Amino acid sequence: MEVLKTQDRHLFGRSIPDALQQSFIDYYFVWARDCNEHWKSCTDTVVTTIEWVMAELLKNKEIMRKVQKELTELNPNSIKNSYISKLTYFNACIKETLRLHPVVPVLIPRRAIEACEVMNYTIPQNAQVRVNVWAICHDPKVWEDPNTFKPERFLGSNIDFTGHDYEFIPFGGGRRMCPGLPSGVKSMQTMLASLIVGYDWSLPNGEDAAKLDMTENFGVTLHKEKPLEFIFGLRE
Numbered sequence: 526m527e528v529l530k531t532q533d534r535h536l537f538g539r540s541i542p543d544a545l546q547q548s549f550i551d552y553y554f555v556w557a558r559d560c561n562e563h564w565k566s567c568t569d570t571v572v573t574t575i576e577w578v579m580a581e582l583l584k585n586k587e588i589m590r591k592v593q594k595e596l597t598e599l600n601p602n603s604i605k606n607s608y609i610s611k612l613t614y615f616n617a618c619i620k621e622t623l624r625l626h627p628v629v630p631v632l633i634p635r636r637a638i639e640a641c642e643v644m645n646y647t648i649p650q651n652a653q654v655r656v657n658v659w660a661i662c663h664d665p666k667v668w669e670d671p672n673t674f675k676p677e678r679f680l681g682s683n684i685d686f687t688g689h690d691y692e693f694i695p696f697g698g699g700r701r702m703c704p705g706l707p708s709g710v711k712s713m714q715t716m717l718a719s720l721i722v723g724y725d726w727s728l729p730n731g732e733d734a735a736k737l738d739m740t741e742n743f744g745v746t747l748h749k750e751k752p753l754e755f756i757f758g759l760r761e
């Protein structure tokens with residue numbers, strides 16, 4: 526049996542065996558460790574979006590009941606990757622959260638490599654161009670009742686976040702769009718589905734969920750100004 530040696534390489538306090546050094550996973554971990562800020566952006570976006578979904582579901586009890594019903598009807602005991610994409614209402618809640626609270630509110634800056642005209646505006650060569658995803662996702666010309674959490678708007682609609690529908694680009698678009706989309710979406714789906722199926726959620730001190738403070742704190746990522754505090758109770 527091969528004895529795995531470790532070097533001075535760690536991820537979250539765990540050593541990474543030499544035997545993994547050549548593998549993609551090892552490369553990815555080392556890249557993540559060396560590029561601390563990139564790694565933080567991977568986890569921060571996912572965790573922050575999960576927090577927003579949870580806050581919206583706590584606040585909107587009827588929507589939460591529909592999500593629980595959909596999840597438990599399909600399989601009450603465990604969460605499987607194979608059917609997560611079939612959860613249309615649950616996935617609509619994730620999309621609606623990414624629309625209402627796009628975690629990267631303004632995309633990474635672009636530079637115009639040559640002068641061009643866009644909708645009668647002249648963009649000079651070398652101008653820095655910033656796309657305001659938050660404003661697009663709240664545009665009343667595009668979205669009916671844009672400030673309300675309505676997952677139904679995505680039911681029966683083909684609008685997706687893959688970078689082709691420019692009214693909804695929470696992962697950006699074009700060649701520099703988010704490369705973490707597949708893993709980010711899968712992580713959010715699995716974690717949220719497990720928490721919904723396994724637990725009942727409530728707010729501490731009998732706080733009224735309908736009055737939950739949803740103030741957004743704008744930065745590179747869009748955090749909830751007041752971090753969500755809640756209690757998990759095991760579901761019967």
Ligand code: HEM
Pocket residue numbers: 563566567568570571574628629632633634694695696697698699700701702703704705706708709710
């Ligand atoms: C909810 C989850 C996530 C959202 C909403 C999100 C959103 C974004 C957005 C809007 C951009 C800028 C794209 C553009 O300017 O066109 C971006 C870039 C990026 N994201 Fe994500 N992201 C998420 C998860 C992740 C994860 C899980 C990873 C890593 C595994 C990741 C890695 C990156 C990297 C490396 C870039 C820079 C890409 C480049 O400049 O070429 N993201 N992300």
